[in-house]
Amino acid sequence: MEISIVSPVFRAETIIDNLVERIVSSVTKLTDSYEIILVEDCGPDNSWKKIQENCKKYTQVQGIKLSRNYGQQHAIQAGLDASTGKYVITMDCDLQDQPEEIEKLLSKSKEGYEIVVASRKNRKDDIFKKLLSRVFYSTLGYLTETKQDRTVANFVCYQRKVVIAMAEVKDHNRYYPMLQQLVGFNYAKVEIEHAEREDGSSSYSFGKRLRLAMDTILTFSDKPLRLTVKFGILLSFLSICAALTMVVLYIFSDVKVEGWASLALLISFFSGIIISVLGMVGLYVGRTFESVKQRPTYIIHETIK
Structure with missing residues (x-):
């Protein structure tokens, strides 16, 4: 043909x-x-x-x-x-x-x-x-x-x-x-x-x-997953910067740092870590999931010539 x-x-x-x-x-x-x-x-x-x-x-x-x-x-x-x-x-x-x-x-x-x-x-x-x-x-x-x-x-x-x-x-x-x-x-x-x-x-x-x-x-x-990892790292970095800022304010100024602020920073920091880890695991799980699926892409009901 x-x-x-x-x-x-x-x-x-x-x-x-x-x-x-x-x-x-x-x-x-x-x-x-x-x-x-x-x-x-x-x-x-x-x-x-x-x-x-x-x-x-x-x-x-x-x-x-x-x-x-x-x-x-x-x-x-x-x-x-x-x-x-x-x-x-x-x-x-x-x-x-x-x-x-x-x-x-x-x-x-x-x-x-x-x-x-x-x-x-x-x-x-x-x-x-x-x-x-x-x-x-x-x-x-x-x-x-x-x-x-x-x-x-x-x-x-x-x-x-x-x-x-x-x-x-x-x-x-x-x-x-x-x-x-x-x-x-x-x-x-x-x-x-x-x-x-x-x-x-x-x-x-x-x-x-x-x-x-x-x-x-x-x-x-896998770029969406890599972007998720980067976002998690960014959150952690911003949390560290905010924590350092509060420490400096507490030591060198009269600004009073409330306890809830420290708690919020900790939550934000660990949330960033969790997102990063989940994103990294997702990279491997996603690849494995794609490789083990064995579903047919289509099923034929009838053919005619």
Whole structure:
């Protein structure tokens, strides 16, 4: 198989027919050896029925229905695991990622880049979503100590070796921009036009974005724990400075230092020590916890070809 196209599907009943038609039209110009894998993430509409109809219409289309709503990243993983192509392209189903741009990514990958991501210019999103995106990527970049590009998303071309390498990473969180940096390989960007959403609104609510950010930070970074340790040390240092100040005032001035002040200093000092120790222990517990979890990232309810 030359090319696999993987698209996670959620609440896209009205889009699927157009999505498949445009992918078929674009990819058949490049090769006859391709497959389209649509992963239905247990949405509330009739997306699975539409996928079944397209599987009957096109021999290249196959559908995967997950047992429950696992989220977009896990749906992508299910599609990657099912793919067989030498080149695997992931893209959203809302047609803001345009199938006609697949050729650009594939052409760049054939130049020797194992990972080629689409950089969206002139993003067709509302102001709130753009602001939310800026905050998300800035925070994520700071706490994971990585460079994050808010112009890239899930429209990516992977060579087979990258798909295999990412599958070997057993972290439950599957945030692909971070996984791409983790596995390495030659990386390139291709500018594409970002289209208007075909229909409906994004299923990524503020709450979902917040959970994704928290999961990603806790999976790929221990910086929050290190910041906790530093905060504890700072509290202890400030307590010592305050204690020394009170001792000096007591000896060299007429200022009367009440007993409650000493008690407050002791509580503050030991609180800082406790926070530091807990943070340090948390570093090790967090790493151990991540390594021993053996939960599946997704469960398949049904497949169709």
